[in-house]
Amino acid sequence: MRDETIREVEQFLYREARMLDNRQFHEWLELLTDDLRYWMPIRSNRYPVNSKAISILDGSRYEESEVSSENDLALMDEDKDSLTRRIDRLDSGMAWAEDPPSRTRHIITNIEVEAGDSQDELKVYSNFFMYRTRAETEQDFYIGSREDVLRRDNGQLRVASRKIVLDQTVLLAKNLSNFF
Amino acid sequence: MVADLKGLVDNDQGLLSRRIFIEEDIYQQELEQIFARCWLFLCHETQVPNPGDYFTTYMGEDPVLVVRDTAGRVNAFLNVCAHRGNKLCRADSGNAASFICAYHGWAYSNDGKLQAVPNLKDAYYDNLDQSKWGLAPVAQLDIYNGLVFATFDPDAPPLQDYLGDVKWYLDVFFNRREGGVEVVGGVHKWVAPCNWKLPADNFCGDGYHTGWSHLSAVQNGFGGEFRTSAAKGGKSVAPGNGHGILTIGPDEQSDPAVPEILAYEASIAEEVRKRMGPRLDLVKPHVGTLFPNFSMLRSVARVFRVWHPRGPGKTEIWNWVFVDKAAPPEVKAAFRLMALRAFGPSGGFEQDDMDNWQECTQTARGVVSRRHMTNISMGLGHESYDPDLLGWVSDYRITENNHRHFYSRWAEVMASDSWKNL
Numbered sequence: 338m339r340d341e342t343i344r345e346v347e348q349f350l351y352r353e354a355r356m357l358d359n360r361q362f363h364e365w366l367e368l369l370t371d372d373l374r375y376w377m378p379i380r381s382n383r384y385p386v387n388s389k390a391i392s393i394l395d396g397s398r399y400e401e402s403e404v405s406s407e408n409d410l411a412l413m414d415e416d417k418d419s420l421t422r423r424i425d426r427l428d429s430g431m432a433w434a435e436d437p438p439s440r441t442r443h444i445i446t447n448i449e450v451e452a453g454d455s456q457d458e459l460k461v462y463s464n465f466f467m468y469r470t471r472a473e474t475e476q477d478f479y480i481g482s483r484e485d486v487l488r489r490d491n492g493q494l495r496v497a498s499r500k501i502v503l504d505q506t507v508l509l510a511k512n513l514s515n516f517f
Numbered sequence: 518m519v520a521d522l523k524g525l526v527d528n529d530q531g532l533l534s535r536r537i538f539i540e541e542d543i544y545q546q547e548l549e550q551i552f553a554r555c556w557l558f559l560c561h562e563t564q565v566p567n568p569g570d571y572f573t574t575y576m577g578e579d580p581v582l583v584v585r586d587t588a589g590r591v592n593a594f595l596n597v598c599a600h601r602g603n604k605l606c607r608a609d610s611g612n613a614a615s616f617i618c619a620y621h622g623w624a625y626s627n628d629g630k631l632q633a634v635p636n637l638k639d640a641y642y643d644n645l646d647q648s649k650w651g652l653a654p655v656a657q658l659d660i661y662n663g664l665v666f667a668t669f670d671p672d673a674p675p676l677q678d679y680l681g682d683v684k685w686y687l688d689v690f691f692n693r694r695e696g697g698v699e700v701v702g703g704v705h706k707w708v709a710p711c712n713w714k715l716p717a718d719n720f721c722g723d724g725y726h727t728g729w730s731h732l733s734a735v736q737n738g739f740g741g742e743f744r745t746s747a748a749k750g751g752k753s754v755a756p757g758n759g760h761g762i763l764t765i766g767p768d769e770q771s772d773p774a775v776p777e778i779l780a781y782e783a784s785i786a787e788e789v790r791k792r793m794g795p796r797l798d799l800v801k802p803h804v805g806t807l808f809p810n811f812s813m814l815r816s817v818a819r820v821f822r823v824w825h826p827r828g829p830g831k832t833e834i835w836n837w838v839f840v841d842k843a844a845p846p847e848v849k850a851a852f853r854l855m856a857l858r859a860f861g862p863s864g865g866f867e868q869d870d871m872d873n874w875q876e877c878t879q880t881a882r883g884v885v886s887r888r889h890m891t892n893i894s895m896g897l898g899h900e901s902y903d904p905d906l907l908g909w910v911s912d913y914r915i916t917e918n919n920h921r922h923f924y925s926r927w928a929e930v931m932a933s934d935s936w937k938n939l
Contacts, residue, residue, distance in 0.1 A: 377863075379703045381609040391606070391613040394569030394587060394627065398612035410703035410838055413863050414854060422737045426865060429733035433869035506609070507833065508707035511871040513863035 338450045346450045346461055346487065349494045354443035357516055362424040365516070369417055370488055370497040377413040377501040377517070379405040404502055412503070412513060420516075434514040439471040441515050453486055458497065461485040465501075469515055477510035479503060483517065520546045526928040528921050531894025537927075538712040539881040544829040550931045551809050552577025554670040556679045558811040558823050559583045559593055561837065562663040563699040569612040569627055574835070575825050576669065581655070582606050583665060586628035587614065591660070593667045594629045594652035605652070609704075625652050662691035663698065664811075664821075672936050680807070682756035682907035685793075689802045690815050693789045696842035698819075701853050705836035705861040711874035713810055713824040713832045714927070719870065720804055720812035721761035722753050722919025725895065730873065731866050739858060739865030740773060740817030752800055753919045755900075756908035759808030759926025761919030764800035771803065771816035773855035781848045785841075799905060808926050817866065818856035830878050836861050893917040893924070 349368075356365045369375075380403050384390055393399050405411060415423070426432050444466040451460040467479040486498040501517045520543045525534040537543055553576075560572045560583050571584035573596055580596035582605065598605045598618040605625070606616050615632055617624045624633040629652040634645060655667035659676035661684070666676050673679065680687065691698050709716075719726065727735075734740060750766030765771060772778050790797050806812045813821040819840060825833040838856040840849040860867045880886050896916030903910040911918045933939050 379705065381703065382607060384608045384611060390617055390619055391608070391611065392615045392617070393612055394614035395567055395612050398567055398570060400611070405703045408702070408850070408853070410701050410705060410853070410861075411857055412705070412861065414857055419858055422739065423865060426733045426737040426739070429736065431729075431733035433730065434872050506706065508705075508862055510707065510862070511709040511711075511875060512707075512868040514868045 338452070342459070343448070343450050345494070346459060347448050349487070350445050350448060350461070350463060353496075354445050357443055358441050360438060362427065362516070366417070366421060366424060368495055369420070370490070370495045371417055373415075373417045373420070373496060374498050375413065375415040375420060375496075375501075376411060376499070377503065377513075378411050379409065380503060380506045381405070382506050403506075412508070413501070432514075434512050437472060439469045439515055442468045443517075444468075447482075453488075457489045459487045459489075459494075461487055465517060467515065467517060469510070479510065479513075479515075479517070480505075481517075520931075522928060522932050526924045527890070528925050531892065531897050531917065531921060532890035533893055533924055535881040535887045535889065535891050538714065538878050539829050539887065541829055543931075544826070546931060547826065548577050550933075551927070552579075552826065554668065554673060554936075555809050555930065556657075556659075556666045556668045556673060556676055557809075558807070558821075559658075559665040559667055561698075561700045561839070562591070562660060562665055563842075564610065565591060565665075567612070569614055570610075571606065571613055571627070572610045573606050573608065574823075575833075576655070576667065577826055579669075580604055581667070582616070582652070584613070584627045586626075588628070590628075591658065591665060592629060593655045593658050593665075597653070598623055599631065599650045599652060623650075629654055662687055664691065670936075674936060679758060680760070681758050683758070683760040683762065683805070683807060685796060685907060686754070686756065686762045686802045686805060687807075689793055689797070690805075690813050690821075691839070693793060694785060694841045694843045695792075698839040699842045701838040701840065701849075701856075705857075706833065707862045708827065708831060708833050709871040709875060710830055711832050711871065711878040712829055713826040714924075715874040715877055716824050716832065716834070716870070717806050717808075717810050717812060718920050718923050719874070720814065721806035721923045722755075722763060722917060724751075724753065724763050724915045725917070726873075730869055734859065734865040734869075737865065738774075740771065750800070751803075751914035752903075752906065753900075753911040753914065753916050754800070754903075754906050754908040755910075755919050755922035759923050759930075760806065761923055762805035762908075763803050763914075763919070765803050765816075765914075767798050767801055769801065773817055773851070773859070775851045775855060777848050777851040778855070781844060796905065796907075806923065808923065809930075814860065818860040818864070819852055820856055820860045830882075832874075834862075893920040897921075 447464040449462040453459045463483050469477045481503040484500040487494045488497040557576045565585045568587050582596035583593045585591050600623050603620040615626050622635045626632045631647045631651045656671040658667040749769050754762045803816050804814045810824040822836040827833050840852045899912040900918045
C-alpha cells in the first residue's frame with residue numbers, strides 16, 4: 338500500500354472522528370455511501386475448543402466465535418436511511434438520552450490499510466477508544482475494533498461498510514446513543 | 518426480616534415511598550423474599566434445543582446454569598461448585614457433557630451429578646459421598662409456551678397457578694401460531710444505574726410515558742406507523758399475582774410499518790383470531806410484566822427481557838428478540854431488524870428510557886427527596902373487575918392501575934412468610 342494512500346485514509350478517519358465529536362452528524366452522513374451497512378454485532382463469552390472446563394457432548398452444536406453472526410441479534414444493524422432517522426431524531430428536541438448531549442472523544446488508532454475487493458475500494462482496520470461523558474458525572478468507555486470498506490467515488494472516500502466490535506460482552510454503559 | 522415495610526406502599530392514595538428504590542436493607546429483603554421465592558424466567562427453550570445445550574443466567578444475584586441433560590431433560594442448578602463455591606461455568610452458552618471446576622477440578626455431568634473428584638482415593642481416603650455433593654438444583658422448574666421458569670422455593674405454588682389468568686395473555690405473545698415462537702440468536706446485555714422495579718413497572722403498566730418519552734422515536738419511524746389513539750379502546754389489565762398487561766384496541770395496530778410485517782400480520786389475523794378466541798375481539802395485548810422481573814413487548818418490537826437486580830441502584834438488562842416459528846424467513850429478518858433498532862441499548866425507543874429510570878433512582882439517594890412519596894395515583898377508582906378480560910381493568914387506557922397492582926403484590930410478598938397468605 339502506498340504511503341500516500343495510508344496518509345489519506347488516516348486523515349479521512351480522523352476528520353470523521355472530529356465531525357462525530359463536534360456533533361456534525363448531518364455532515365458525517367455525507368461521508369457514508371448510500372448502500373452502507375453499519376453493523377455492531379454482539380460479543381459473548383465462549384470456551385475455546387481446547388478448553389478443559391467442559392467436555393463437549395455434541396460437536397455439531399459447538400460454536401467458538403465470540404462475535405454474533407449476520408442473522409443473530411446485534412447492538413446496531415443500520416443502513417443509511419436508519420442512521421439518517423437516528424440523526425433526525427436527535428434534532429427533535431425530545432431525544433432524551435442525548436438531551437443534554439453526550440460529550441464524546443473518539444480516539445482512532447492502529448490503522449491498517451489493505452487493497453479492497455475492487456479497484457476503487459480499500460479495506461481498513463482500526464481500533465477505537467470512545468470516551469463519553471454526560472451531565473454531571475456520567476462516563477462510559479467504549480473500546481473496540483472496526484473493519485471498514487472505504488470506497489472512492491469521484492475522488493472522495495466514503496464508508497461503504499463498517500463492522501464495529503466492542504470488547505465488552507455485558508455493555509457497561511446504560512445505552513448506546515452515539516456513533517462509532 | 519430486616520426492613521420496616523410500613524407505609525412504603527399506600528394504595529388507597531396511590532403513593533409509593535422512594536426508599537424502596539435505593540435502600541440496601543430493603544434490597545436485601547427483596548433478594549430473600551422475592552428473588553429466592555418467586556418463579557423467575559431462565560431462558561427460552563429454543564436456546565437449549567439439543568442434549569448438552571446450556572445457557573448461564575441469574576436468579577436474582579444467584580448464578581444459574583440451565584442445561585438440557587444427555588437424556589433430553591431441561592434442568593437448572595446453582596452455577597456454583599459444591600466444593601468451595603467457585604463459579605462453575607463461565608461461558609454464556611454452549612454444549613457440554615460435563616462441566617469441570619477451574620479451581621480443583623471437580624467434574625459434574627450435565628444432569629448435575631458429581632462425576633469425578635481429583636485425589637479422591639489418596640487425599641479423601643475414598644471418604645466423600647459424591648451423591649451428596651452434586652450441583653444444587655432449583656426447587657421447581659417448569660416451561661410455559663417455551664419459556665423456562667424456575668423457583669428456589671419448594672413451597673411456591675406450581676407455575677401454572679403462579680401465572681394464573683395472565684396465561685391467555687402470554688399465549689397471545691408466545692403461542693398465537695402453531696409451533697409458538699423462537700428467539701433470534703444472542704442476548705442484549707447491558708447495565709443501567711436504576712432500580713430493577715422501575716423498568717418492571719414501566720412495562721407492567723406505563724402507557725402514559727409513550728406519548729412523551731418516545732414521541733421522537735414514533736415521529737422518526739422507529740416504530741413504524743404508531744396508530745394508537747384513546748378513542749379506539751385499549752385497557753390496562755391486572756390479571757392478579759402482580760402481573761400487568763397493557764392492551765390496545767382490537768382494531769388498532771402498532772406493528773412496525775414494514776411492508777413484509779404488515780402483510781404477514783394481515784395474512785395470519787384470521788388464524789390468530791381463531792386460535793386465541795373471542796377475547797381478542799376486545800383487546801390486543803401489547804406489553805406487560807410478569808411479577809417480579811420478566812417483561813415482554815409485541816408492538817414496535819417483539820422482545821422479552823429480564824431485569825436482573827444488581828444492588829438497589831443497578832440493573833442488568835437482558836433482552837431477547839422473538840419471532841413466530843412459522844413465519845417465513847424474510848418476515849423473521851424484518852422483525853429482527855425492527856426490534857434491534859427500536860429496543861435494546863441502542864434502540865430509538867429504549868435508549869431514552871434508561872436515562873429516565875436512572876434519574877428516578879439516583880435522586881432518591883437524597884434523604885429529603887426520599888421523604889417525598891412518588892405518585893402512582895392516576896386513574897384511582899376508575900377500574901373494575903372484568904370477567905371477560907380475566908382481570909382488573911381500567912376505564913381508560915392511560916392509568917397507573919397496573920403499577921398499584923404490581924406494588925401491592927410487592928408489599929405482600931415482601932411481608933409474608935408463607936405462600937398460604939399470598
